[in-house]
Amino acid sequence: MPVIGPRPLSRLLLFSLVPVASWFILRPLLEPLPSIPALYSSIGFSLFAFLATIYLVPALGPTFIKARLSGRDLLKVYDSKIPREETLIPESLGLVCASIYILSLILFIPFAFTKPILEQVNGNKSHQGITVVEFPHYQLSVYLSSLLSLLVATILGFLDDVFDIRWRHKIPIPIIASIPLLMVYYAEHGNTNVVVPIPLRFIFGTLINLGPLYYIYMSLLSTFSTNSINILAGINGSETSQALIIAISVILNDLLYLPWPVGFRIPLHLLGNHTEVEFGGVWSAGMAHGSRELVERHLFSLYFMLPLVAVCLGFLYHNWYPARAFPGDTLCYVTGMAFAVVGIQAHFSKTLLLFFIPQIFNFLLSCPQLFGLVPCPRHRVPRFDGDTNLLYPSTASEVEFPKPPTKLTTIVLNVLALLGLTKLTKDPSTGVITNATNLTILNVFLLRLGPMNERHLVQVLICSQVAGSMLAFFIRYGLAGLVYDGDRR
């Protein structure tokens, strides 16, 4: 492969998007006031975040290489005549994305939390539906604690990149980042009640107070969302596209709870739900069914997800195959923490976890390797064949297992092989398992669909993530009616 320069960027994008973004930011100051003024500013800041990411990532690449935050792409062939330095690709550029993301959230504060806009609208009460002119003021501290957690995640992610922490040590790191969230949740007397599924209510009642367990649940949620994205990595664009699709799924879910200016219906009864869902009209506000609290929560989530989609999209342009920039661990930490933040603060952590179906599958599949049942190499990315330019499933050991597998390992591997999730190599004389493909979703794709090139593999991953989200919506709005009644929170 020849040396690749940065992807071209047209100035037209800059010149056309800047005025649009500025209009969106300033829209809340113009008459007539829209139903949710701050939402316009959020869209405006997201557009700026997109522009900043797409232009700054290539601009800052050389600085990262100079600071030795760079590496070669292991799944590419390089011309041996080109000196090594010229094939280096900047790493840890997730730091740039995280900085832009957090900065745009900080600059958004006055638009979401100040009075002037509220006062302006006071003479203007003829609106139909909910007019969420201002975020409830007490929520400022919740917002700020979320920002603190995101910043701590950024620092820890970058430290991980600089100091190269071993994976066993870094699993609990997101717990540290969740501390600000937990502390403020406690200081604000956050709700630790959980709605009990209908089949269990005869034991626990409708609501159960988890108390301290709820705090453990919250910190584990951030640990899971961070690490599950991190272990599904290794090919160009994989981390970024996962985060992008999960964020878009969360946004789609949030939109169901907002007051829409137009009325329409979603035929949810086709999915097995009791009723259709109506949108629009005075206070009907979609799935929120008139609950101002639900609208506010999902707005909160939206304000965190819109700029996240923007930076992921901007970064994906440079991270797409063949990648011109690597995200590093910083991106996984920040996106994972952002998902945990909205899941916790907007109280839809169960729905959120449904959007992680591919990650949960990948995590469960990885368990035998993560917990030492099957040997685990440093990198489990698919094996690259330079001649065909295709990826093949990689194996757990380079040649064969250092020692014959235990009984338990043999059983587990045989079951996984039976399910088509791994391919075993056996000693032809004794029948003992001598090797197995690595237990990751990427290797499963290659096993089931045959060898393919890197771009194709990341496309398959994206499709599986989209399919997972569609399944999630089906479970949440179709099947959930079987175990929860309308009183969900």
Add this chain to the structure above:
Amino acid sequence: MPVIGPRPLSRLLLFSLVPVASWFILRPLLEPLPSIPALYSSIGFSLFAFLATIYLVPALGPTFIKARLSGRDLLKVYDSKIPREETLIPESLGLVCASIYILSLILFIPFAFTKPILEQVNGNKSHQGITVVEFPHYQLSVYLSSLLSLLVATILGFLDDVFDIRWRHKIPIPIIASIPLLMVYYAEHGNTNVVVPIPLRFIFGTLINLGPLYYIYMSLLSTFSTNSINILAGINGSETSQALIIAISVILNDLLYLPWPVGFRIPLHLLGNHTEVEFGGVWSAGMAHGSRELVERHLFSLYFMLPLVAVCLGFLYHNWYPARAFPGDTLCYVTGMAFAVVGIQAHFSKTLLLFFIPQIFNFLLSCPQLFGLVPCPRHRVPRFDGDTNLLYPSTASEVEFPKPPTKLTTIVLNVLALLGLTKLTKDPSTGVITNATNLTILNVFLLRLGPMNERHLVQVLICSQVAGSMLAFFIRYGLAGLVYDGDRR
């Protein structure tokens, strides 16, 4: 100089301080409740922060060296037989201090802001004086925005260390770190009024609303406090000891505003003030004169300064001559931002600036070099002579100025030389200035007091800082009566 290992640490310190610190943290939960329960927890967390710093700095040193965050001490002689790698000293360890500092502030949140303690005291109202059982709840967002600014300062300081940003580019960096502060100040409708000094009141009245100018003032304050410490650096222990003494001065000032259990008087009339200051008793609360708001503000400041003193003290143990660890820019950024935070949020920025007298002097003295009137080398630290082990004033150019100085430069340098602040080298035939000592306070000490070793020089710096703080107290509580009346805020 032989290779130096980490300074020894006794286990006794650990074993004796841990129970003491734990008692302080848990004190608010024990009866009888003290007047300011959260203050005990703050002291407890500060003790833990001290312990964490003093033990973690040497423990993490090798990790920093491995990540290439290290350097040689330029003001030491090394045995040429010892390989270079063994003489490396870990750099950027201010990151460890900053992390411990911020983590202790985050863990302190529930102690300062939750109800249980308040409820416990409700049946217990027989206290004398102010019982500040709980921080006003609305202040949580102010506290969180301060933490955000400190975290941003940490990230930027560490990025400065990793990417080695040029000094002209890094001057405005603290403005970015002050954005969270400004945004929340705006969203919370912070006070932008300033009390006008008596001699100017006939023009402006008693109070003047600075409006947007106040925000500019706030961001400039953080820029100044950060950079002024940063440019007074270069010898072992200089940054840390400056921060330490300023923080102690702020604490002493805060203590004047707290409700004391014992009554005593400070004979301030000796300093030219109108009245004596009384302490103790019901609601008298020292200089606060019964204002609950003033007490709360100075408690806020105290909560930020106590752990800062703790980490500075812990770090100074390893940073003291001959240094086993360097702070990097991170420490300057975080301490500078911490001072700006308390000055802004607790509304005593003018008093705060008085504690920066040596820094202000050093900054004014540096101006001709900072603004290009006099050549400015990359490092302006004193010149080290390996034979005598003494420091001498360093010169602006290695041999002589690349071109003869302009008229303005000649005048400025001659005036400074007349004041004894620089030593000029002149061409003996033409009388044209060919070189000058660097314009820093450290070089002035060496000029006036003669060459001395590094340890001695940092001691002189510490003495000047202490003298500056004493002068500050004299100006604030003695002379200020001439230009401000009692109605200060």
